Amino acid sequence: MTAAAAAPSYTANHATTPLRIAVMGAGAVGCYFGALLARAGHAVTLIGRQAHVEAIRARGLRLQTAAFDEQVPMAADTGPAAVSGADVVLFCVKSTDTESAARQIEPHLAPGALVLTLQNGVDNDERVRAVLGDAHPVAAAVVYVATEMAGPGHVRHHGRGELVIAPSPASAAIAQQFSAAGIATEISDNVRGALWAKLVLNCAYNALSALAQQPYGRLVRAPGVSDVIADVVAECLAVAEADGIRIPGDVAAAVSRIAATMPGQLSSTAQDVARGKPSEIDHLNGYVVQRGQALGVATPVNRALWVLVKLVESGRGA
Numbered sequence: 001m002t003a004a005a006a007a008p009s010y011t012a013n014h015a016t017t018p019l020r021i022a023v024m025g026a027g028a029v030g031c032y033f034g035a036l037l038a039r040a041g042h043a044v045t046l047i048g049r050q051a052h053v054e055a056i057r058a059r060g061l062r063l064q065t066a067a068f069d070e071q072v073p074m075a076a077d078t079g080p081a082a083v084s085g086a087d088v089v090l091f092c093v094k095s096t097d098t099e100s101a102a103r104q105i106e107p108h109l110a111p112g113a114l115v116l117t118l119q120n121g122v123d124n125d126e127r128v129r130a131v132l133g134d135a136h137p138v139a140a141a142v143v144y145v146a147t148e149m150a151g152p153g154h155v156r157h158h159g160r161g162e163l164v165i166a167p168s169p170a171s172a173a174i175a176q177q178f179s180a181a182g183i184a185t186e187i188s189d190n191v192r193g194a195l196w197a198k199l200v201l202n203c204a205y206n207a208l209s210a211l212a213q214q215p216y217g218r219l220v221r222a223p224g225v226s227d228v229i230a231d232v233v234a235e236c237l238a239v240a241e242a243d244g245i246r247i248p249g250d251v252a253a254a255v256s257r258i259a260a261t262m263p264g265q266l267s268s269t270a271q272d273v274a275r276g277k278p279s280e281i282d283h284l285n286g287y288v289v290q291r292g293q294a295l296g297v298a299t300p301v302n303r304a305l306w307v308l309v310k311l312v313e314s315g316r317g318a
Contacts, residue, residue: 018042019177022086024105025093026052026076028147029118031155033090033163033183035063038074040181045075047082055153064150065157080104088114088174091128095121095283102131109136114170116141118163120202120268121283122195125166139166142194146265159262166191193246197254200236200247202267202284204229204255207305209267210281211312213274217263229255231301236288242295269309276316281309 019042023030026048038044038061046056053076060071075082083089083105093101098119109115115138117124125140132138142165146158162184165171171187178185188194205216208228212219219225233255240247272279285306292299 019174020085020087021045021090022083022088023047023090023092024080024083024101025091025097027092028149028155029143029145030090030092031061031149032063032145032147032157032161033118034074035061035072035155036161036183037178037181038072039063040177042177042181043075045077045082045086047077047080050078051152052076052149053078055151059153062150062154063157064154081108083113084108085110086113088116088170091115091117091124092119094278095119095124095280096278098124098127099131102128106132106136111135112137114139114168114174116165116174118143120198120280121287122192122199123287137168137170139168139171140191140195141165142191142198144198146262148266148271158265162186164188164191164194188248190246190248193248196236196240196245197247197249197251199284199287200233200240200251201255201258203236203288203302203305204232205258206267206269207281207285207309210269210273210279210309211305213266213270215262215264215266216259220259228301232285232305235292235297235299235302239288239292239295239297239299242297243291273309273312273316279309279313281306281313285309 021037021042021044023034023046026046031046034044034046056074056076060073063070063072089105113136115128115136117128118141125138129138141163143163145161148156150156163178164186165175167187167189175185175187208225209216209219233251237251269279269281285302288302289299289306
């Protein structure tokens with residue numbers, strides 16, 4: 001019997017047992033959470049690009065935060081087979097790669113392994129579930145963290161770091177373990193609304209930050225930017241209402257807080273554009289445009305930002 005077939009499902013009965021965790025798509029988000037979990041004693045394997053993997057194998061992952069700067073030893077691999085035997089898979093690939101990455105890990109997943117989607121966008125869990133079927137539990141997670149890859153094997157943390165996860169048989173135990181590792185984790189029965197709340201934040205800032213190549217704090221001080229952000233948010237909220245989505249909290253206040261709590265952060269879209277990589281804009285402002293079309297809600301500002309980022313990408317060969 002293979003290790004993958006022998007691994008048990010992870011439930012609340014295992015709340016104090018160290019987890020076996022695989023991070024599929026070890027970029028800035030996956031590396032940050034993986035490093036915190038490894039520091040807490042969990043067996044973490046990062047799955048990423050060759051240069052990144054070689055650096056981690058040689059000296060561990062460098063985790064640089066405001067509180068500490070250290071090398072965290074952990075396993076690293078380039079292949080999807082490295083998810084074998086994991087209790088939990090942190091699914092952190094770009095939203096553009098969701099289906100292909102799910103197909104890659106599917107043959108290697110242990111029975112009952114929980115796949116947590118830590119991604120931008122609002123429908124990645126549904127897309128992963130469509131690939132994996134009922135054989136493997138999938139739960140959405142909403143990520144609030146400002147991180148960047150500062151080089152191979154080096155992740156830099158700028159702020160925040162909490163998770164909101166959907167209920168599942170394993171959620172309570174996972175939340176307990178993650179919280180003990182320094183990751184504030186909340187279970188919510190309205191994760192779809194929380195995903196939309198984050199989508200609104202991303203739509204408000206990501207494209208503008210990418211087009212200007214400016215961090216949030218400087219961006220909002222430019223003339224007219226606050227008005228554009230307000231227009232983007234209003235369109236997003238109109239689409240969400242038409243779609244029957246209940247967005248929790250004070251969205252306008254949350255949008256304002258981003259620039260204050262993450263003033264030095266470039267959006268992930270800005271980082272992708274700067275590196276000549278395809279961004280997730282189709283799953284951010286582009287998704288709002290798509291849903292708006294389906295629901296009969298006009299989204300001209302989101303459409304303009306989506307088109308402008310696509311033009312920049314095409315000009316840089318992304």
